[in-house]
Amino acid sequence: xxxxxxxxxxxxxxxxxxxxxxxxxxxxxxxxxxxxxxxxxxxxxxxxxxxxxxxxxxxxxxxxxxxxxxxxxxxxxxxxxxxxxxxxxxxxxxxxxxxxxxxxxxxxxxxxxxxxxxxxxxxxxxxxxxxxxxxxxxxxxxxxxxxxxxxxxxxxxxxxxxxxxxxxxxxxxxxxxxxxxxxxxxxxxxxxxxxxxxxxxxxxxxxxx
Amino acid sequence: xxxxxxxxxxxxxxxxxxxxxxxxxxxxxxxxxxxxxxxxxxxxxxxxxxxxxxxxxxxxxxxxxxxxxxxxxxxxxxxxxxxxxxxxxxxxxxxxxxxxxxxxxxxxxxxxxxxxxxxxxxxxxxxxxxxxxxxxxxxxxxxxxxxxxxxxxxxxxxxxxxxxxxxxxxxxxxxxxxxxxxxxxxxxxxxxxxxxxxxxxxxxxxxxxxxxxxxxxxxxxxxxxxxxxxxxxxxxxxxxxxxxxxxxxxxxxxxxxxxxxxxxxxxxxxxxxxxxxxxxxxxxxxxxxxxxxxxxxxxxxxxxxxxxxxxxxxxxxxxxxxxxxxxxxxxxxxxxxxxxxxxxxxxxxxxxxxxxxxxxxxxxxxxxxxxxxxxxxxxxxxxxxxxxxxx
Numbered sequence: 001x002x003x004x005x006x007x008x009x010x011x012x013x014x015x016x017x018x019x020x021x022x023x024x025x026x027x028x029x030x031x032x033x034x035x036x037x038x039x040x041x042x043x044x045x046x047x048x049x050x051x052x053x054x055x056x057x058x059x060x061x062x063x064x065x066x067x068x069x070x071x072x073x074x075x076x077x078x079x080x081x082x083x084x085x086x087x088x089x090x091x092x093x094x095x096x097x098x099x100x101x102x103x104x105x106x107x108x109x110x111x112x113x114x115x116x117x118x119x120x121x122x123x124x125x126x127x128x129x130x131x132x133x134x135x136x137x138x139x140x141x142x143x144x145x146x147x148x149x150x151x152x153x154x155x156x157x158x159x160x161x162x163x164x165x166x167x168x169x170x171x172x173x174x175x176x177x178x179x180x181x182x183x184x185x186x187x188x189x190x191x192x193x194x195x196x197x198x199x200x201x202x203x204x205x206x207x208x209x
Numbered sequence: 210x211x212x213x214x215x216x217x218x219x220x221x222x223x224x225x226x227x228x229x230x231x232x233x234x235x236x237x238x239x240x241x242x243x244x245x246x247x248x249x250x251x252x253x254x255x256x257x258x259x260x261x262x263x264x265x266x267x268x269x270x271x272x273x274x275x276x277x278x279x280x281x282x283x284x285x286x287x288x289x290x291x292x293x294x295x296x297x298x299x300x301x302x303x304x305x306x307x308x309x310x311x312x313x314x315x316x317x318x319x320x321x322x323x324x325x326x327x328x329x330x331x332x333x334x335x336x337x338x339x340x341x342x343x344x345x346x347x348x349x350x351x352x353x354x355x356x357x358x359x360x361x362x363x364x365x366x367x368x369x370x371x372x373x374x375x376x377x378x379x380x381x382x383x384x385x386x387x388x389x390x391x392x393x394x395x396x397x398x399x400x401x402x403x404x405x406x407x408x409x410x411x412x413x414x415x416x417x418x419x420x421x422x423x424x425x426x427x428x429x430x431x432x433x434x435x436x437x438x439x440x441x442x443x444x445x446x447x448x449x450x451x452x453x454x455x456x457x458x459x460x461x462x463x464x465x466x467x468x469x470x471x472x473x474x475x476x477x478x479x480x481x482x483x484x485x486x487x488x489x490x491x492x493x494x495x496x497x498x499x500x501x502x503x504x505x506x507x508x509x510x511x512x513x514x515x516x517x518x519x520x521x522x523x524x525x526x527x528x529x530x531x532x533x534x535x536x537x538x539x540x541x542x543x544x545x546x547x548x549x550x551x552x553x554x555x556x557x558x559x560x561x562x563x564x565x566x567x568x569x570x571x572x573x574x575x576x577x578x579x580x581x582x583x584x585x586x587x588x589x590x591x592x593x594x595x596x597x598x599x600x
Binding site: 005006007008009010011018019021022023024025026028039040100101102136137140141144145148149151152155159160161162196 | 216217218219220225230231232233234241242243244245246247252300302304306307308310359360361362363364365369395396398400438440441443445
C-alpha cells in the first residue's frame with residue numbers, strides 16, 4: 001500500500017451514491033449511472049450493462065464478465081497463412097470472467113463461443129438485474145489474454161510460429177451475463193451451454209447487492 | 210489474516226475496525242461507505258462436510274475395529290470429546306498463457322521414387338559392384354526421412370495451487386493427505402461465514418503469509434522468454450473441515466483426526482493389542498527353552514557311553530555347543546522381553562496405519578550378561594588382532 005491507508009472512499013464518481021457489491025467485490029456497480037466502479041484503480045469506471053437472455057430459463061443469476069473489444073494487428077508475409085486466416089470467421093468481443101471461479105478452464109471455450117456470436121445478436125437488458133455475483137477480478141492482463149485467445153484461434157487454421165501480433169483494445173466494459181440455475185446444473189442464457197452444478201457452487205447463496 | 214492494526218476513515222479520520230468478512234465496510238462515525246484495498250483480504254470459502262455426525266462416528270468405529278487394536282475397542286472405548294477444526298489452505302487459481310515453440314516431426318517417404326530407384330541402372334550397377342558406399346547411397350534413396358517442421362502451440366489455460374495456510378505439523382499430517390479430496394470436492398465450495406463456522410467448530414487462523422506462498426509456490430507474474438507467463442493469480446482462503454476425536458481406553462487418552470471430506474483417517478495414535486506380542490514372546494521363550502533342553506539331552510546321551518579319553522577330546526566341542534545353545538536361549542528371551550515391554554502404538558497416517566514405538570524399549574534384565582559377553586568378545590578379538598611385537 002506504499003504507506004497509504006488501505007481504506008478508500010467507496011462511491012460512484014458520477015452521482016456520489018453508494019455503489020452495489022457483495023463482501024468479496026472488488027468491482028462495484030452503480031445501477032443509476034450504469035457504471036462499474038473499481039476503487040483500487042482510483043475509482044476508475046467502466047460502462048456496465050446486462051445482457052438480455054437469448055433463450056428462456058428459470059431462476060436467473062447474472063455473472064459479470066470483462067468484455068474486451070478491439071482488433072488484432074498482424075505482421076505476416078506468408079501468403080498461404082494469411083489466406084487461411086482470412087477464411088476464418090472473425091472473432092467479436094472477448095468475454096473474460098470477472099467473478100470468482102475455481103475452474104477457469106470451463107470458460108476458455110465460453111470466451112471463444114461468445115466471440116463467435118454474430119455482431120448485433122446480443123441485446124442489452126432494460127432493467128437492472130438481480131442478483132449479480134461479486135466481481136472479484138480486476139481488468140488486468142486482458143489485452144494479453146485477448147491476444148493469446150486470438151492466436152489460439154488462428155493456430156487452428158495455420159501455424160502461428162514467429163507471428164508478430166498485438167491486440168489493441170478499443171473498449172473494455174463490464175457485461176452481466178444471465179445464467180439459469182436448473183436441476184442438473186447451470187445454463188448460460190446466451191447460448192444455452194450447460195455447466196456442472198458445482199461449478200458455481202460458490203454462488204449457491206448469491207450475494208444480493 | 211489477523212488484522213490487528215487500527216484504520217482511519219479517509220473522510221472523517223474516525224477509527225474504523227479492520228474488516229473481517231467483507232472488503233466493503235461503513236465508517237461508524239460518518240456512515241460513509243469504505244473499501245478495504247489491503248492485499249491481505251482474501252475471498253474465504255469453505256468446503257462443507259460430506260458426512261453427518263453419525264456417519265463420522267461410524268468412520269471412527271471402522272478405524273477402531275482394525276485387527277492391530279485391542280479387541281472390543283470400538284465398543285468399550287469412551288469418546289470424551291468430538292470437535293471440528295476448520296483448517297485454512299490457500300487456493301491460488303489463475304491463468305497462464307504463451308506461445309510454445311514445439312516443432313513437429315513428419316515422416317517424409319518418397320515411395321514412388323524409391324520403387325523406381327530400385328530398378329534404375331545406376332542402383333543395379335551399385336549393387337553389382339559390391340562397393341558398400343555405393344550400396345548405402347542406393348539404399349538411402351528408399352528410406353523414409355523424418356523432417357522437423359517449425360510449429361507452435363498457443364496455450365491459454367488455468368492453473369490451481371493448493372497450499373496449507375497454517376503449519377500442519379502440530380496435527381501430524383501434511384497437505385497431501387487432504388489435497389486430493391479438497392480438489393475433488395472444490396465445486397461444493399461456498400462462501401465462508403466465520404460466525405456460522407465458529408458455532409460448529411474451531412476456525413484455525415492462517416499463520417503462513419500469502420507472500421511466502423506466492424514467492425515460493427508460484428512463479429512471479431510476467432515471466433517471458435518462450436515460457437508460459439502467469440497472466441493472473443486469484444488467491445482465496447479455503448477452509449476444510451476435519452473431525453478430532455479424543456478417546457479414553459483404560460487410563461490412557463488417544464486422539465484421532467478424520468477428514469470430513471472423504472472420511473480418510475489423517476493422524477492420531479491408538480493402543481496396540483498386547484495379546485499378540487505376549488503370545489509371540491511366550492512362543493519365543495518356549496522355543497528357546499525347548500531347543501536348549503533338546504541340545505542338553507542330546508549331549509547327555511552322547512556323553513554317557515564315552516570313555517574318559519574320548520570325553521577329554523570332545524569336552525571343548527561340547528562346551529562350545531553349550532555356549533551356542535545358551536546364547537540362542539538368551540536371544541529368544543531377549544526378543545520375548547522386547548515384544549512384551551516395548552510401548553507399541555498404532556500411528557494413524559494418511560497413508561494408512563503404521564506400527565510404531567511410542568518410547569524407548571526398557572532395558573532387558575539380560576543386559577549385564579550381554580555386556581559381559583560383548584566385552585569378552587571384543588577383548589578376545591582385540592587380543593587376536595593386536596599387532597605382535599617383532600622379536
